[in-house]
Amino acid sequence: MPDPVLSYALPVLLLAAFPFIGGLLRGIDRKITAHMQSRIGPPVLQPFYDVIKLWGKKPFITSQFQPVLAFGYLGFSLMAAAILVFRLDLLLLLFTVATADVCLVAASFNSKSPYSHIGGMRELLSVLSYEPVMIMSIISIYFATRSFLVGGIFSLAYPLLLLLPGVFVAMGFVLIVEMKKSPFDISASMHAHQEIVRGVFTEFSGYTMAMVELGHWVKMMLILSIMAYFWAPNLLIGVGLALLLFFVSLVVDNIYPRLTWQRMLKTTWTFGFTLILANLVALFLLGGV
Secondary structure: OOOHHHHHHHHHHHHHHHHHHHHHHHHHHHHHHHHHOOOOOOOOOHHHHHHHHHHHOOOOOOOOOHHHHHHHHHHHHHHHHHHHHOOOEHHHHHHHHHHHHHHHHHHHHOOOOHHHHHHHHHHHHHHHHHHHHHHHHHHHHHHHHOOOEOHHHHOOOOOHHHOOHHHHHHHHHHHHHHOOOOOOOOOOOOOOOOOOOOHHHOOOOHHHHHHHHHHHHHHHHHHHHHHHHHHOOOHHHHHHHHHHHHHHHHHHHHHOOOOOHHHHHHHHHHHHHHHHHHHHHHHHHOOOO
16 A cells, blocks of 8 residues: 655645746757757857846735736746646646736736737737647547546556657647747747747846746646556657657747747647547547547
């Protein structure tokens, strides 16, 4: 019989590690991208230095509600990660992620800056491009496992990826949008080629920007963890698959230009829905549903 203390301690440790692993991946991202562009790039630990420096800076608060929304973005991102690591309800996870996105958009609209408003509008379009794909992915997981619980994935006799390869690929689009990588970085870019200053992040500064950055790391880890669960219960292979998708997103970021929001919606919906629906049809025909 499993030790109840250990069964709770491991998810708590994993949840605590989410921001640190996310920051490390962010540093690796910048280093690999720099090498792809024939640059040296910053140190791998530079994202942590940046966040520590932001915490020590005096913020320019454009609205008294902005820090609350920045904390909400980080808090709901961590709550969604907790739902995942404790193997709870995937629908609840989806609604929690959506709430985190609403906090970020509301914070960008809570400023008089036109750049921030444009970034907020584009962030809404980004959410609109990947949230339906995530909804369809979760519905597909339900058909494969007969449960909306994350624990249902671990109850399968074989990896989920064998049943839902199309859904796994469709989640790759979600990852690229969530990482704000080209060609889907319309709301904000992680590099210095954003034509609207910092987009949705424009009016954040000091500790509010630090919280938003931490929230972004957690959400990136959330998507990567969901993709790792496609090879449960052997998560070692799942982590390898998730890191492979992470590297693919970096390659895509460096070879594709940014799309317009119309093309972004058309691309994510067309390819995402087609892959998921084709996978569901195959699941029905094979008797997996």
